[in-house]
Amino acid sequence: MTRPLSRFLGGDALARLQDHAARLNRLQAVLDGMLPPQLQGQCRVANLKEGSLIVAASGGAAAVRVRQILPSLLERLQHGGHPVQSIKVKVGTPEQMAPERPAPHRQISESAKADLHDFADTLPADSPLRASIERLIRRA
Numbered sequence: 001m002t003r004p005l006s007r008f009l010g011g012d013a014l015a016r017l018q019d020h021a022a023r024l025n026r027l028q029a030v031l032d033g034m035l036p037p038q039l040q041g042q043c044r045v046a047n048l049k050e051g052s053l054i055v056a057a058s059g060g061a062a063a064v065r066v067r068q069i070l071p072s073l074l075e076r077l078q079h080g081g082h083p084v085q086s087i088k089v090k091v092g093t094p095e096q097m098a099p100e101r102p103a104p105h106r107q108i109s110e111s112a113k114a115d116l117h118d119f120a121d122t123l124p125a126d127s128p129l130r131a132s133i134e135r136l137i138r139r140a
Contacts, residue, residue: 024048027082031055034076039065044092051085053077056092063091108140 028045035043042062046054057063066073066089077084108116116133123130 020048027053027077027084030077030080030082031073034073035066036069046090046092048084051083053084053087054090055087056090058092060091063089103139106136106140108136113137113140 024045024047027048031043031045032040039062042058043055043066046056048054055066057066070087070089074084074087077087116137120130120133120137123133
């Protein structure tokens with residue numbers, strides 16, 4: 001059951017949330033333009049709260065590098081007209097990638113393949129079972 005977000009948030013709160021998200025997106029674009037090439041893509045704007053910009057780095061090494069250039073980043077953001085008084089760098093958690101499972105190796109004897117092929121020939125041409133059996137024979 002889905003309910004509109006506006007049901008839980010007043011129209012004013014939803015508008016503030018949209019404005020905040022747009023502000024964070026703009027700051028992310030500005031930050032991407034300021035970072036050296038080796039750090040681009042490793043840092044993202046997490047939040048802007050009470051004039052403090054929170055940047056999440058993808059790892060400890062990236063966080064250290066960003067902390068080294070914080071004074072120049074802060075100065076450039078302030079000269080660009082952004083309401084940032086300080087920048088905090090947090091180490092974000094790495095995104096979990098599901099390990100790619102290897103395709104299962106099926107071993108079917110030649111006589112079993114022949115029997116499956118004979119059975120598949122008895123099925124209609126557009127049968128999903130026939131397609132599955134033929135695929136099994138090809139991959140085995």
